[in-house]
Amino acid sequence: MKYSKTFVELNKAIHDRTTFDCGLVELNTFLQRHAFRHMKVGVSKTMVLPALEKLSNQRYPICSFYTVAPSSIRRETLPQNLSKSLPHYPVPVFLIAQLAVNKKVQGKQLGKMTLIKSLEFLWQVNQQMRAYAVVVDCINKSVEKFYQKYGFHYLYKKHGKIRMFLPMKTVEQLFTDKG
Numbered sequence: 001m002k003y004s005k006t007f008v009e010l011n012k013a014i015h016d017r018t019t020f021d022c023g024l025v026e027l028n029t030f031l032q033r034h035a036f037r038h039m040k041v042g043v044s045k046t047m048v049l050p051a052l053e054k055l056s057n058q059r060y061p062i063c064s065f066y067t068v069a070p071s072s073i074r075r076e077t078l079p080q081n082l083s084k085s086l087p088h089y090p091v092p093v094f095l096i097a098q099l100a101v102n103k104k105v106q107g108k109q110l111g112k113m114t115l116i117k118s119l120e121f122l123w124q125v126n127q128q129m130r131a132y133a134v135v136v137d138c139i140n141k142s143v144e145k146f147y148q149k150y151g152f153h154y155l156y157k158k159h160g161k162i163r164m165f166l167p168m169k170t171v172e173q174l175f176t177d178k179g
Contacts, residue, residue, distance in 0.1 A: 001104050002052045003063040007117050010046040012036045016059035022100035026139060030098050031065055044069035044097055047121065049114065064110045066118040067098035068125075071135060073165075077155050082167070092131045093165070094122045099136075115150060116174075119166075123175045126168055134171060138162040 010017075010031075017032045035046040046067040050060035072090035075083040096118050101110045122134055136152060138144040144162050152164035 001061065001063060001102070003105065003110075004050050004052060007047040007049050007066075007114075007121075010035055010039065010048050010065070014059060015048055015050055016055055016057060016061050019055065020062045020065075020100075021103050022106075023103050024100065024139065027098055027100040030067070031062070031100070035065070035067060035098070038067070038069075046098070047117070049110070049117075061104075062102060063105045064101040064114040065098070066096060066114050066121075068118060068122060069095045069097050070129075070131070071095040073133075073135065073155065077163075078165075079153075086132065091133075093133045093135045094125070094131045094168075096122075096134060096136045111146060112150070115146075119171050120175055123168075123171050126171070131168055133165040133167045135163060135165045138164060 017035070020031050021028055031046070035044075038044045039046055044067050046065055048065040049063045051063055052060075054060055071093050073093050075086040075088065075091050078086070078091075096115075099111070099114055099118060101114060119134060122131075135155065136143075136147050138147060144164070147164050150166075151170060152166045155163040155165045
């Protein structure tokens with residue numbers, strides 16, 4: 001499956017959500033049933049990387065996607081060396097709520113590309129509305145290793161749940177020309 005070079009906002013009239021399969025039921029279900037509705041009510045934004053060729057239903061299959069949303073964390077969840085200069089009220093962050101790659105195109109570095117595009121999108125949003133960090137929830141060990149590989153740090157591990165973060169200053173370094 002050949003894919004576009006550009007992520008676009010999910011549009012259920014153009015993109016075929018039903019054929020997306022990343023191998024994880026939770027992520028497939030989110031894209032198929034919840035992503036568009038969450039966008040419609042204003043709680044998140046889902047961006048998709050469509051295939052170049054339409055299916056017989058005249059919609060484009062989705063090769064990968066990410067969903068982002070505003071969120072907040074308690075400063076106490078951060079390491080003390082980072083939290084001491086932060087306010088005592090909830091700290092604004094961006095959440096990469098979902099990120100997945102279709103099984104048909106896995107193994108082609110699309111996970112890395114999708115993560116980079118989601119971080120770039122959030123860095124651009126951060127120019128208008130500041131956040132301290134980007135946060136992700138890891139649904140399994142493989143996801144945890146993926147984010148760890150790209151510099152995410154542990155926010156907490158408890159009751160089998162793992163939340164990681166990447167400071168926005170680090171994200172800024174990725175996309176700022178140092179000249």
